Amino acid sequence: MLIELKNIVKNYVNGDVVTRVLRDVDLSVDEGEFVAIMGPSGSGKSTLMHTIGFLDRPTSGTYLFDGENTQSFTDDELARIRNKRIGFVFQSFNLLPRTSVLDNVMLPLLYSGDKSGYESRAKKALESVGLGERIHFMSNQISGGQKQRVAIARALVCDPKVIFADEPTGNLDSKSGATVMHILEELNKEGRTIILVTHDKQVALHANRIVTIRDGKIVEDRLVPNSERVHSKEIKEEEE
Numbered sequence: 001m002l003i004e005l006k007n008i009v010k011n012y013v014n015g016d017v018v019t020r021v022l023r024d025v026d027l028s029v030d031e032g033e034f035v036a037i038m039g040p041s042g043s044g045k046s047t048l049m050h051t052i053g054f055l056d057r058p059t060s061g062t063y064l065f066d067g068e069n070t071q072s073f074t075d076d077e078l079a080r081i082r083n084k085r086i087g088f089v090f091q092s093f094n095l096l097p098r099t100s101v102l103d104n105v106m107l108p109l110l111y112s113g114d115k116s117g118y119e120s121r122a123k124k125a126l127e128s129v130g131l132g133e134r135i136h137f138m139s140n141q142i143s144g145g146q147k148q149r150v151a152i153a154r155a156l157v158c159d160p161k162v163i164f165a166d167e168p169t170g171n172l173d174s175k176s177g178a179t180v181m182h183i184l185e186e187l188n189k190e191g192r193t194i195i196l197v198t199h200d201k202q203v204a205l206h207a208n209r210i211v212t213i214r215d216g217k218i219v220e221d222r223l224v225p226n227s228e229r230v231h232s233k234e235i236k237e238e239e240e
Helices: 045-052 075-084 101-112 118-128 144-156 174-189
Strands: 003-014 017-029 034-038 060-065 086-090 162-166 193-198 209-214 217-223
Touching: 003 045, 017 045, 017 217, 034 045, 034 174, 045 162, 045 193, 075 086, 075 101, 086 144, 101 118, 101 144, 118 144, 144 162, 144 174, 162 174, 174 193
Parallel strands: 034 193, 034 209, 086 162, 162 193
Antiparallel strands: 003 017, 003 060, 209 217
16 A cells, blocks of 8 residues: 555644644555545645645644655655655646756756766656657746646656646646646556546546545545546647
């Protein structure tokens, strides 16, 4: 089991006000799964992803990652897990502006301290998402769809076990969104675990399992029959 949550609670405290965001969440994810987490705004889906991805600590409960109980992990240990074993793709891309595509992808390698062949590894990651010809472009010189593909390459460059994608198509047109979903599907076929957060049912149907959260609780957890699944084809973007 790659990910196992038991009775996870997440509260935010502001003075005397306690906001309950996650309520006794139990969730298990096997290595190699493609899981979509769905829910309306304010349901707790992004907080759940941030908790699973070690961007936030739970208030209480047990979180096992790859068989290890993470409760006692220090901030430095969690940072190393985020850097080496997890990749993140966000709706807003989170690229450094006026910085080359290549340098954006190399950043996780620089933070890891592993500088051996880091440029070639970044180029390989960019080639895997179809951007081998754009490595020297500035990140503010490429389209939104290309920015998201750069973000995927950056998530891949440290060879993580799991990729978290938070509304990865939310800022994209349908063509660019289809390309991004195709890349995520192919990564899953290669054995990567994908955990996708979305409010869009059509996007969620790319996954083989949909977990629905409402008011901080998982209300449904179902496998998606192959007859229902959406499969994207690679769409070549026109050169700009």
